[in-house]
Amino acid sequence: MKEIPAPSKKRLVLLAQILSQRTKEKITSVEIQRLAGWSEATVRRDISLLELHNGVSNGYDVKVLRDAILARFNMEENVQNEHRCCIVGLGKLGEALLESSFFEKSNFKIVAGFDSSQNRIELLRSRIPLHSTNNLESFVRMENIEYAVLSVDDAKAQLMADKLVAAGIKGIVNYTNTVLSVPDSVKIENVNPVLVMRTFLA
Amino acid sequence: MKEIPAPSKKRLVLLAQILSQRTKEKITSVEIQRLAGWSEATVRRDISLLELHNGVSNGYDVKVLRDAILARFNMEENVQNEHRCCIVGLGKLGEALLESSFFEKSNFKIVAGFDSSQNRIELLRSRIPLHSTNNLESFVRMENIEYAVLSVDDAKAQLMADKLVAAGIKGIVNYTNTVLSVPDSVKIENVNPVLVMRTFLA
Numbered sequence: 001m002k003e004i005p006a007p008s009k010k011r012l013v014l015l016a017q018i019l020s021q022r023t024k025e026k027i028t029s030v031e032i033q034r035l036a037g038w039s040e041a042t043v044r045r046d047i048s049l050l051e052l053h054n055g056v057s058n059g060y061d062v063k064v065l066r067d068a069i070l071a072r073f074n075m076e077e078n079v080q081n082e083h084r085c086c087i088v089g090l091g092k093l094g095e096a097l098l099e100s101s102f103f104e105k106s107n108f109k110i111v112a113g114f115d116s117s118q119n120r121i122e123l124l125r126s127r128i129p130l131h132s133t134n135n136l137e138s139f140v141r142m143e144n145i146e147y148a149v150l151s152v153d154d155a156k157a158q159l160m161a162d163k164l165v166a167a168g169i170k171g172i173v174n175y176t177n178t179v180l181s182v183p184d185s186v187k188i189e190n191v192n193p194v195l196v197m198r199t200f201l202a
Numbered sequence: 203m204k205e206i207p208a209p210s211k212k213r214l215v216l217l218a219q220i221l222s223q224r225t226k227e228k229i230t231s232v233e234i235q236r237l238a239g240w241s242e243a244t245v246r247r248d249i250s251l252l253e254l255h256n257g258v259s260n261g262y263d264v265k266v267l268r269d270a271i272l273a274r275f276n277m278e279e280n281v282q283n284e285h286r287c288c289i290v291g292l293g294k295l296g297e298a299l300l301e302s303s304f305f306e307k308s309n310f311k312i313v314a315g316f317d318s319s320q321n322r323i324e325l326l327r328s329r330i331p332l333h334s335t336n337n338l339e340s341f342v343r344m345e346n347i348e349y350a351v352l353s354v355d356d357a358k359a360q361l362m363a364d365k366l367v368a369a370g371i372k373g374i375v376n377y378t379n380t381v382l383s384v385p386d387s388v389k390i391e392n393v394n395p396v397l398v399m400r401t402f403l404a
Contacts, residue, residue, distance in 0.1 A: 191393035
């Protein structure tokens with residue numbers, strides 16, 4: 001299989017999400033264009049990268065297409081594909097993410113939360129085990145945590161990222177304002193609302 | 203001035219953030235490579251797109267470079283460049299974002315919060331005016347709101363996006379799991395942690 005370029009990967013992952021919202025059996029590239037905003041040509045090119053060998057005369061089969069994307073990117077929602085995650089920084093935002101339903105129906109499972117304040121850890125009530133960031137590196141390693149949400153104060157963000165990297169983390173969803181320095185092998189997405197809005201201006 | 207391609211724009215906006223974290227006067231492309239993880243060649247190419255006409259023998263001048271990026275993308279933090287924003291959906295996450303310090307030192311100003319529940323609006327205490335989503339379209343228009351954070355339930359996401367688009371919104375930071383259908387002219391960034399983690403797998 002050929003390597004799929006990053007922008008196409010991102011669109012295909014979003015397309016899988018669109019397909020899971022879909023109730024009809026078939027979907028055409030024109031409908032995808034309307035739903036997602038990508039041009040029909042882009043949609044067709046992205047889908048062609050999946051190398052499906054079925055006719056598309058009256059649209060793509062929603063289930064076949066979705067399954068193909070899930071399979072291609074190891075996104076199938078089964079126990080073998082469960083990915084263990086943690087939240088680092090349990091201020092208001094970290095707490096909200098810890099309690100959010102985002103992770104419920106996904107194969108990403110939050111298995112730990114971390115904060116530097118022992119008071120904060122004792123104050124929060126959660127079904128998810130909470131620990132001190134002093135033990136971040138050893139816990140992440142021991143618990144085989146693959147992905148982290150980073151929602152600490154900006155000033156501590158690089159230090160915590162360093163600990164996560166040292167523990168072998170594969171990716172960080174960065175809610176802080178700090179642009180992080182990590183090795184190439186670690187994936188980063190900056191999702192701080194202000195940073196995102198700045199890219200809207202650009 | 204030539205149009206700057208989207209990936210370069212995004213990196214330059216992050217570079218401006220890196221530069222604002224910098225205490226030294228000069229920065230080299232090698233240092234930027236180490237801090238941001240982009241290759242030195244990418245860094246130099248991105249910066250060349252700004253068409254600065256100063257020597258870079260011993261590195262870029264941090265202030266000059268940062269100011270050039272801010273100027274190019276209308277990101278200067280002054281009153282003329284203030285961008286009015288709102289948060290739609292005041293559950294735990296919306297509340298956390300409303301109270302977060304993210305927006306404080308930026309030129310993005312949260313001027314309103316919206317929720318469909320009158321009880322929720324009355325319960326929340328905030329310096330920021332809170333309104334019913336029934337009035338979303340008229341308020342966004344009247345208040346000249348340019349950007350929105352969307353943190354409603356997945357099932358209501360498209361409906362609220364439609365209202366925002368009808369009111370002339372320029373961009374939406376989408377924290378929901380729903381992939382939104384909006385016109386090309388409206389910028390969208392999907393920052394839901396699970397969607398982001400899925401793109402890590404891909």
